[in-house]
Amino acid sequence: MKQELLRYSCVIHGKDRWPEDSIDLQVENPATGEQIAVVPEVSERSVAEAVESCALAFCSWKNTSPEDRGQIMKKISRAMIYNTDLLADTICREVGKPIRAAQSEVRSSADLMSYFAEEAPKIKGELPASGKSDEIVMVTKEPVGVVAAITPFNYPLSTLICKLGPALAAGCTVVAKPDENTPVSSIILAKLALEAGLPPGVFNVVTGTGETTGTYLVENPLVRLVTFTGSIETGKIILEKSASYVRKVILELGGNCPAIICNGSPWKENIPAIVKQCFKNTGQYCYRINRIYVEKEIYADFLKSFIEETKKLRIGLPENPSTDLGPLNNFKIMKRVESHIKDAIRKGAKLESGGKAISDSPLDSGLYFPPTILTDVNQGMLVMREESFGPVVGVMAVDSGEVALEYANEGNSGLAAYLFVPDTGTGLKMAQNLESGSVWINTIHQAYFSVPFGGFKESGLGREKSHYGIEEYLELKATYVSLEV
Ligand code: NAD
Numbered sequence: 001m002k003q004e005l006l007r008y009s010c011v012i013h014g015k016d017r018w019p020e021d022s023i024d025l026q027v028e029n030p031a032t033g034e035q036i037a038v039v040p041e042v043s044e045r046s047v048a049e050a051v052e053s054c055a056l057a058f059c060s061w062k063n064t065s066p067e068d069r070g071q072i073m074k075k076i077s078r079a080m081i082y083n084t085d086l087l088a089d090t091i092c093r094e095v096g097k098p099i100r101a102a103q104s105e106v107r108s109s110a111d112l113m114s115y116f117a118e119e120a121p122k123i124k125g126e127l128p129a130s131g132k133s134d135e136i137v138m139v140t141k142e143p144v145g146v147v148a149a150i151t152p153f154n155y156p157l158s159t160l161i162c163k164l165g166p167a168l169a170a171g172c173t174v175v176a177k178p179d180e181n182t183p184v185s186s187i188i189l190a191k192l193a194l195e196a197g198l199p200p201g202v203f204n205v206v207t208g209t210g211e212t213t214g215t216y217l218v219e220n221p222l223v224r225l226v227t228f229t230g231s232i233e234t235g236k237i238i239l240e241k242s243a244s245y246v247r248k249v250i251l252e253l254g255g256n257c258p259a260i261i262c263n264g265s266p267w268k269e270n271i272p273a274i275v276k277q278c279f280k281n282t283g284q285y286c287y288r289i290n291r292i293y294v295e296k297e298i299y300a301d302f303l304k305s306f307i308e309e310t311k312k313l314r315i316g317l318p319e320n321p322s323t324d325l326g327p328l329n330n331f332k333i334m335k336r337v338e339s340h341i342k343d344a345i346r347k348g349a350k351l352e353s354g355g356k357a358i359s360d361s362p363l364d365s366g367l368y369f370p371p372t373i374l375t376d377v378n379q380g381m382l383v384m385r386e387e388s389f390g391p392v393v394g395v396m397a398v399d400s401g402e403v404a405l406e407y408a409n410e411g412n413s414g415l416a417a418y419l420f421v422p423d424t425g426t427g428l429k430m431a432q433n434l435e436s437g438s439v440w441i442n443t444i445h446q447a448y449f450s451v452p453f454g455g456f457k458e459s460g461l462g463r464e465k466s467h468y469g470i471e472e473y474l475e476l477k478a479t480y481v482s483l484e485v
Contacts, residue, residue, distance in 0.1 A: 014200025
């Protein structure tokens with residue numbers, strides 16, 4: 001597929017659409033500040049057109065056999081792999097993501113699509129025992145209908161596939177609204193899906209900001225499920241607006257994830273993984289480690305190793321294959337990162353590394369920020385209380401693992417938590433008491449597709465990935481059948 005230059009239309013009912021009443025929205029490369037694309041910010045009328053197209057396509061897509069749906073999804077997955085360079089280059093430029101990480105996002109997204117393709121024919125109903133001998137009761141599962149998928153900037157492709165994959169497998173149709181900073185990869189995906197044989201209207205993409213396009217989508221009465229990944233604040237708005245339609249909502253929201261490092265645990269061999277989990281994607285990562293609680297006996301050793309390992313990270317231009325950290329994506333995130341550091345220092349924290357945006361050429365777009373480590377932190381500081389969503393981490397010495405557990409559970413989020421403990425029994429006991437959707441004990445690695453992902457408390461509602469992820473897109477129907485005639 002040839003990459004078109006600069007102007008990327010929405011995809012509605014199988015066609016490129018640049019509605020006349022839309023406004024031009026510029027997309028910039030955060031690594032350079034250069035304009036890389038223009039997309040339309042579409043009107044409420046165009047969003048309604050996209051939703052109606054999905055409602056029309058739903059009638060036949062839901063009646064397409066799960067095997068046939070799975071076959072088309074596999075073709076989409078293969079098209080993604082075939083177009084890895086195009087998609088990865090796009091993600092590299094629109095997110096500012098280092099090219100190796102962008103390629104890995106494309107490959108794992110394609111694999112996730114393929115996983116859901118395999119899951120489609122496995123959707124099962126039940127035949128519960130009937131109260132009568134001449135009657136059968138069937139419990140079947142049916143797709144909920146038109147889905148609105150609203151995604152963030154940090155993983156534009158994988159967060160979309162986390163929604164599109166289970167929705168298509170279940171038989172739903174999808175209108176996607178990507179983040180305004182990173183819309184191009186979603187548009188390319190929609191075109192690849194059409195080329196792979198997905199019928200028109202099964203997957204539409206509309207572009208624009210959250211305040212306009214996103215709001216029109218959430219306020220459209222034909223949408224039966226909104227699946228959203230983004231901030232807790234926006235998640236609450238979507239939940240509130242959805243209440244008036246009594247519709248399903250899946251929310252994958254913010255993290256502020258803690259790590260607890262206990263004396264006698266295998267923390268030394270896990271230092272590279274811990275550092276990666278703090279700073280990967282320049283900290284723009286929902287289940288990144290935001291705060292670290294270390295038992296006081298090993299605090300000094302841990303801190304020394306942690307700082308040394310962090311110094312090995314290479315900050316650079318995203319297209320350079322040796323770059324570990326690229327720029328932040330946008331100035332909203334930069335402002336948040338700076339405000340967390342300022343707040344911590346004002347309240348007595350010590351800056352161990354980083355702390356200030358980089359301005360040396362060629363890293364002078366204003367969005368490069370080094371890994372920042374703060375110590376002498378307390379639970380009253382923003383860096384410990386709220387998700388920074390950037391390369392900032394607070395490290396605190398604590399008297400015991402129990403105190404750390406208490407601190408870890410403070411606050412409104414509960415997405416993921418990381419435990420380094422001397423033995424499995426202690427780890428499992430602590431894990432039982434952690435208010436968190438995922439817990440990692442003495443290990444950190446890429447999450448599996450077959451394992452549900454989601455948050456406790458304000459970190460979200462519902463689960464993504466795994467067969468649980470597909471269930472979210474299904475309604476249960478009970479049918480009573482008399483065998484008398
Ligand atoms: P955000 O909530 O500002 O934006 C996310 C998306 O929502 C964008 O597409 C945006 O245009 C849209 N949006 C904004 N306001 C809207 C509204 N009123 N109605 C409808 N749509 C609207 O999020 P952000 O701050 O740019 O993204 C970072 C956040 O995403 C972080 O909090 C992070 O933790 C979270 N996140 C969570 C996960 C997860 O799986 N839990 C994964 C990635 C990111």
